[in-house]
Amino acid sequence: DTAVSQTPKYLVTQMGNDKSIKCEQNLGHDTMYWYKQDSKKFLKIMFSYNNKELIINETVPNRFSPKSPDKAHLNLHINSLELGDSAVYFCASSQAAQGSGQYFGPGTRLTVT
């Protein structure tokens, strides 16, 4: 059973479109995250949710809107896609304890043309 899953794995779309990426975890964790990995492999936190409540929102354009219907799911919706949004997006989850390791999904490679 996959611990953290994301769909789709690949997403190719045109500028201006709206797209969503879904994430699910079956680990029973109560905190979930979205990270962005750019073309130079640099990873940066975008959002964090704890029990469906947004706790971190790092200077991300408001075209990006996370939604957590329950604590096992954290979806990412992106409006009006731009070329600079091309990246790999990783979902992760962890227990609430601060020192808990995070478990990452396989990533979604978004290409905006």
Next chain:
Amino acid sequence: AQSVTQLGSHVSVSEGALVLLRCNYSSSVPPYLFWYVQYPNQGLQLLLKYTTGATLVKGINGFEAEFKKSETSFHLTKPSAHMSDAAEYFCAVIRQPGRRALTFGSGTRLQVQP
């Protein structure tokens, strides 16, 4: 606030040689430190972590890291490299107390030569 610096964007070793990947953190409070590995076109896998207690931390796949407060370092080592260790390695820190999100270093690509 914490940050991490990984020295060396590329490290190349021979199979069977010692692996040493360097990570230094900036610290104002005791940190939580992590090493992750990313194989090509895959997600990140937790190798090991330091929170409190023993400063020598053992992880998966024969890796270990030592937390050295005096040097603000958390270097990753493995006594004998295997071809399957070739991957990108990331050091990460929890940036400030109460914050759970990770702040990552820039990564080190490990190549293992036969």
